Amino acid sequence: xxxxxxxxxxxxxxxxxxxxxxxxxxxxxxxxxNFWRALAHDPKTLRRTWESIKEVMAPGALDPKVKEMLYxxxxxxxxxxYCIHSHTAAARAKGMTEAEYHExxxxxxxxxxxxxxxxxxGVPVDDAFLVDAPAGRGQE
Amino acid sequence: xxxxxxxxxxxxxxxxxxxxxxxxxxxxxxxxxNFWRALAHDPKTLRRTWESIKEVMAPGALDPKVKEMLYxxxxxxxxxxYCIHSHTAAARAKGMTEAEYHExxxxxxxxxxxxxxxxxxGVPVDDAFLVDAPAGRGQE
Amino acid sequence: xxxxxxxxxxxxxxxxxxxxxxxxxxxxxxxxxNFWRALAHDPKTLRRTWESIKEVMAPGALDPKVKEMLYxxxxxxxxxxYCIHSHTAAARAKGMTEAEYHExxxxxxxxxxxxxxxxxxGVPVDDAFLVDAPAGRGQE
Amino acid sequence: xxxxxxxxxxxxxxxxxxxxxxxxxxxxxxxxxNFWRALAHDPKTLRRTWESIKEVMAPGALDPKVKEMLYxxxxxxxxxxYCIHSHTAAARAKGMTEAEYHExxxxxxxxxxxxxxxxxxGVPVDDAFLVDAPAGRGQE
Amino acid sequence: xxxxxxxxxxxxxxxxxxxxxxxxxxxxxxxxxNFWRALAHDPKTLRRTWESIKEVMAPGALDPKVKEMLYxxxxxxxxxxYCIHSHTAAARAKGMTEAEYHExxxxxxxxxxxxxxxxxxGVPVDDAFLVDAPAGRGQE
Amino acid sequence: xxxxxxxxxxxxxxxxxxxxxxxxxxxxxxxxxNFWRALAHDPKTLRRTWESIKEVMAPGALDPKVKEMLYxxxxxxxxxxYCIHSHTAAARAKGMTEAEYHExxxxxxxxxxxxxxxxxxGVPVDDAFLVDAPAGRGQE
Numbered sequence: 001x002x003x004x005x006x007x008x009x010x011x012x013x014x015x016x017x018x019x020x021x022x023x024x025x026x027x028x029x030x031x032x033x034n035f036w037r038a039l040a041h042d043p044k045t046l047r048r049t050w051e052s053i054k055e056v057m058a059p060g061a062l063d064p065k066v067k068e069m070l071y072x073x074x075x076x077x078x079x080x081x082y083c084i085h086s087h088t089a090a091a092r093a094k095g096m097t098e099a100e101y102h103e104x105x106x107x108x109x110x111x112x113x114x115x116x117x118x119x120x121x122g123v124p125v126d127d128a129f130l131v132d133a134p135a136g137r138g139q140e
Numbered sequence: 141x142x143x144x145x146x147x148x149x150x151x152x153x154x155x156x157x158x159x160x161x162x163x164x165x166x167x168x169x170x171x172x173x174n175f176w177r178a179l180a181h182d183p184k185t186l187r188r189t190w191e192s193i194k195e196v197m198a199p200g201a202l203d204p205k206v207k208e209m210l211y212x213x214x215x216x217x218x219x220x221x222y223c224i225h226s227h228t229a230a231a232r233a234k235g236m237t238e239a240e241y242h243e244x245x246x247x248x249x250x251x252x253x254x255x256x257x258x259x260x261x262g263v264p265v266d267d268a269f270l271v272d273a274p275a276g277r278g279q280e
Numbered sequence: 281x282x283x284x285x286x287x288x289x290x291x292x293x294x295x296x297x298x299x300x301x302x303x304x305x306x307x308x309x310x311x312x313x314n315f316w317r318a319l320a321h322d323p324k325t326l327r328r329t330w331e332s333i334k335e336v337m338a339p340g341a342l343d344p345k346v347k348e349m350l351y352x353x354x355x356x357x358x359x360x361x362y363c364i365h366s367h368t369a370a371a372r373a374k375g376m377t378e379a380e381y382h383e384x385x386x387x388x389x390x391x392x393x394x395x396x397x398x399x400x401x402g403v404p405v406d407d408a409f410l411v412d413a414p415a416g417r418g419q420e
Numbered sequence: 421x422x423x424x425x426x427x428x429x430x431x432x433x434x435x436x437x438x439x440x441x442x443x444x445x446x447x448x449x450x451x452x453x454n455f456w457r458a459l460a461h462d463p464k465t466l467r468r469t470w471e472s473i474k475e476v477m478a479p480g481a482l483d484p485k486v487k488e489m490l491y492x493x494x495x496x497x498x499x500x501x502y503c504i505h506s507h508t509a510a511a512r513a514k515g516m517t518e519a520e521y522h523e524x525x526x527x528x529x530x531x532x533x534x535x536x537x538x539x540x541x542g543v544p545v546d547d548a549f550l551v552d553a554p555a556g557r558g559q560e
Numbered sequence: 561x562x563x564x565x566x567x568x569x570x571x572x573x574x575x576x577x578x579x580x581x582x583x584x585x586x587x588x589x590x591x592x593x594n595f596w597r598a599l600a601h602d603p604k605t606l607r608r609t610w611e612s613i614k615e616v617m618a619p620g621a622l623d624p625k626v627k628e629m630l631y632x633x634x635x636x637x638x639x640x641x642y643c644i645h646s647h648t649a650a651a652r653a654k655g656m657t658e659a660e661y662h663e664x665x666x667x668x669x670x671x672x673x674x675x676x677x678x679x680x681x682g683v684p685v686d687d688a689f690l691v692d693a694p695a696g697r698g699q700e
Numbered sequence: 701x702x703x704x705x706x707x708x709x710x711x712x713x714x715x716x717x718x719x720x721x722x723x724x725x726x727x728x729x730x731x732x733x734n735f736w737r738a739l740a741h742d743p744k745t746l747r748r749t750w751e752s753i754k755e756v757m758a759p760g761a762l763d764p765k766v767k768e769m770l771y772x773x774x775x776x777x778x779x780x781x782y783c784i785h786s787h788t789a790a791a792r793a794k795g796m797t798e799a800e801y802h803e804x805x806x807x808x809x810x811x812x813x814x815x816x817x818x819x820x821x822g823v824p825v826d827d828a829f830l831v832d833a834p835a836g837r838g839q840e
Contacts, residue, residue: 391498
């Protein structure tokens, strides 16, 4: 499958190679996964996406393991099998235990169920959930 | 909007009232939000959903705050505005800081972007992401 | 909201009016709901959509009530609030009881939950679920 | 693929085995499909999910065949290939004819089309589709 | 996979064969792809779908290449791998350059990201984006 | 609604104000829409998102009008009402005619329909749609 050829190291443009070098340096690993090999056809999007991922997934207020688990949750809801596999592997590599994984799965499933029940019923948002400035359409 | 009338306390069946009592006792709050008031027309689904939520969101391996953040992430990907508002409020009530909220939002957005890039490109899963027993369709 | 003005009867083109007449005749009702008033800006899509709906929702192997319930189920999963409201009303008008509606809701929620669990786990399809000619990519 | 190993019968915990026994007894078949073999790593979610499915899909107001068809419709909209295959097989096993299957497919496709047209146009819900108590955000 | 057998030319009903003939004539190619071979079990839906596609994708105000690119964008957001592959191939066949393809991918990814950020934040629509007749629910 | 207060100009941090200045300069307009006023709570994500949007939507191989139409198509499939309204307005501002808009809508609807039919049927990808190096999972 794939709509483009995955590029091997010796097929990279100079710009793409520079991004691959940064991926390897940042991750301290020689392994560059297929996503980047597909994106490498377009060095501009390759660079922007990598720089963004690096910023978003960098150490911050949230535990890196939790960040990967959030990534998995979104990927499941979007049905991206590749992303589910790669970020589940990343979460495990960053310390997610099987007990934590089971809770993640249970929450994803439960959220899906109540999301659809709420949508089916058209439940109106409670005032209690609104921030103090409930800006209308004409706000600002 | 809403496809059913939201039930006030004095319109509840005996079975629904028992579930509302448990919601109030478990949450140590008199407030029962609109989702349960819509579900209350069907006491069986009301009970099953509440019991499941209670089990899934109970203290466990993951921080309750993280559980709510995962719930928000899934709700965003499913486009459930009510769920986003209620679980963002719950995450804040359980201690999510604004810095953590900003990281949550950034991850949700970033995951959405790479999910769709991967899907568009049809990227095949790397062997490195597979568990050691890559069961085929004929497994077991 | 709405990205176009909803057209009233006296703003319709001749082609659009002809479709409205057929909607009224087919449904034996003077009421034409907002969807058609938005689509009416483009008589070609208005006609094609109405002709398709008429063919698909016509009496057939399935009970008209069941057809509307399937329509609701899909609309919930796609998060179309308008469609949920209009087809829930249609299902009720065609005889859906509240007990049937409750079962519909429970199934939609349950399917959402197991859909996401299956996707998260990447469960491979059992051979037992394949039709007898499991055509590969090179089929035909 | 799959993010966990699918468990064979002799790898089950005591708790998981008890659920498998109930699946076999309830379905009057020795066959346990891959979904449960993936979920079996977490006996608590395995049990809760099975008990919920058993309750939701039990004989009730709706024909069991219709219940499976609703399950298929939701699974298609969520893009869960495994679920589509398993519930299409189940619907056929419970008597869905090919004529009924064709109507199901046509409705799923048509609903998807009008769902997206409505969403694109931002069509406001007609008053006629609202239940008699159109609760606002401040309801209750 | 597939829930039905893909039909080869010599397995077609008379009605399905007539549609295949029109596909071949319209496209000036002997190749009929798998989608139509799966749909061919139901000649009525086969015909309606083909006639609709033919009308929608016919030369019009938009460049045929752009039409295929829009089809790809929607197919990515819906996670339809088959559709992504077939319409990416079609867009290329109709002249989409690799530079255009890269821009398409970047837009699809970026839209996904901002779509989810907006949804997470519940951003209210600016008055400036409303058409001049902001019809309320009671419009018409 | 909204999970955060929308910030007015005099509530902006220095970093956020700098981004707003660039938005105004780039667009040659004083108007800054609500999306940026919600994002402004997190200047880092505000900046990254704005810089990415500016790069992706800049003049390139595709007509700016077509870029906005692709953005609308994705936003519809993701059900983001705000995004639909803002990018439909942008497409019109960049020259999208009503005839082009009607074709956009027709394609979005048609793609949704065939996406779901293909997914429901589990249609395998034709060899003809594969790029010449159909990399397997073990590629590279």
